[in-house]
Amino acid sequence: MLAILERGEHYGLEVLEEATRLPEVGIADGTVYPLLNRLEREGKLRSRWVASETASHPRRYYSLTAAGAAALAAMKEGWREFRSGLDRLLD
Amino acid sequence: MSFDPGSTGSSTSPPGTAEEYLARVAERLQVLPERDRGEILDETRSHIAERYGALPEPQAAAAAMADLGSPEAYAEAFLAEYGMTEEAFARPSRRLIRSAGGVVLAILAGALLLFGLLNVLTPPSAESVWFIWRDVGLGRYGWFLLFAASWILAGVAAIGAAALLRRARVQA
Numbered sequence: 001m002l003a004i005l006e007r008g009e010h011y012g013l014e015v016l017e018e019a020t021r022l023p024e025v026g027i028a029d030g031t032v033y034p035l036l037n038r039l040e041r042e043g044k045l046r047s048r049w050v051a052s053e054t055a056s057h058p059r060r061y062y063s064l065t066a067a068g069a070a071a072l073a074a075m076k077e078g079w080r081e082f083r084s085g086l087d088r089l090l091d
Numbered sequence: 092m093s094f095d096p097g098s099t100g101s102s103t104s105p106p107g108t109a110e111e112y113l114a115r116v117a118e119r120l121q122v123l124p125e126r127d128r129g130e131i132l133d134e135t136r137s138h139i140a141e142r143y144g145a146l147p148e149p150q151a152a153a154a155a156m157a158d159l160g161s162p163e164a165y166a167e168a169f170l171a172e173y174g175m176t177e178e179a180f181a182r183p184s185r186r187l188i189r190s191a192g193g194v195v196l197a198i199l200a201g202a203l204l205l206f207g208l209l210n211v212l213t214p215p216s217a218e219s220v221w222f223i224w225r226d227v228g229l230g231r232y233g234w235f236l237l238f239a240a241s242w243i244l245a246g247v248a249a250i251g252a253a254a255l256l257r258r259a260r261v262q263a
Contacts, residue, residue: 031168033131033138034171037169037172038173055137056141056144057136058137059141060130
């Protein structure tokens, strides 16, 4: 979720569509909004409501905060270390 | 707490309209602060309108149910992220009994503690109400240790009461 929002501001449905493009992520529709909600309460995301010209309802756009970017960087580093360890094991 | 979007929660009947779906989500989220609940509902309403707005009812509600899960399961996923479990749904009477039990325990523990302190700090006197109890066999400091243990009981009761009050404030 943080990695998707690293690319720029998205609203919930866009995040969901991005996530479902990667079936191996296996994220269900009903989990996206609760997760966004928690990440915002944790200070990793911020949101703002934007009136849409094409949609009948305003959309809630999310973007990364500095804390969210730092958390994402730490997760990326952890993942690279994990992947590197597995590569060494398998080679 | 894991979330199964396919689970149906406590209600099994599918909502007939998207607004009914939202109303059932709202009912389940009553324990959340009003502002948070309102934003969750607004965002879900926006999602349903954009994704299923072209569908007539009851197909829109059915599509929302299929994708997001039942209203109860969807709401439960938010509650889980707030760290709220089935405790949030405990019947008010049960919460009241727990609160009342905590208060009674705190009062009892406080009274025992006062009794113990009086027992240690005041000279023995045949007229003292607590003087008779010294003859039970624990001795002056034995009684005090017993009563001091009631501090622990009082502390536990106070922590429990504080937790209940905090939860009640969140629910308000």
